[in-house]
Amino acid sequence: MKLLIKKLFPTLVFAILLSGCNPAILQYQLDPEITHLDQLPEETKIVALKVVDARVAHESNENNQNIVTGPTDEIKVIEKKLTDFLKQAGYKIISKPLLADLSFEIEINTLQLSLESSTFKSTIGGKSEIKLTVNKRGEQWSKIFRATREQEVANPVNDLDVTGVVNQMLTKQFSSMFSDQSLKDFFSKNNNL
DSSP: OHHHHHHHHHHHHHHHHHHTTSOSEEEOOOOOOOOOOTTSOTTOOEEEEEEEEOOSOOOOOTTSSSEEEOOTTHHHHHHHHHHHHHHHTTOEEESOGGGSSEEEEEEEEEEEEEEEEOSSEEEEEEEEEEEEEEEETTEEEEEEEEEEEEEEEESSOOHHHHHHHHHHHHHHHHHHHHTOHHHHHHHHHHHTO
16 A cells, blocks of 8 residues: 555646646737838828727637637737837827828737647747738728747746747737838839829
């Protein structure tokens, strides 16, 4: 009996520790870096900005054991981040696109993280799809930008791990959006009108 207890006890302790390694709900915070709006036309002084949540629903992974969620006001956080960046760059921000020199509409179609766990490590997967629409002088430009990110982390996974993945993904995606060559071409074309 003592031999059975000596063998069974460490196994039970290990199983209890592993079951507590992954929390049932992880929550990320949004704080992507935005650095590439320097190609805006020089005559642009007033910018309208609107961020729209076009997601059908927040999704979780297949087994529903580990759910990764964002803040309840994700869209407002993204809009504030973009607005603050534009203000720091010297632009006046308004809500009426028809009165602006340039208007941006950012439509969030997908923004989700998933978590797959094994005994010692987990894989955090991020997926994002954002549609950018720009209006200038009655002309419109639109393009969909997709990004994914996958990162392995040691257990236990925490909120900082998922926050890092989502912010790295969005930083790269916003950088790609605002430095896109076809957007620069759209601005050049409109400057010559």
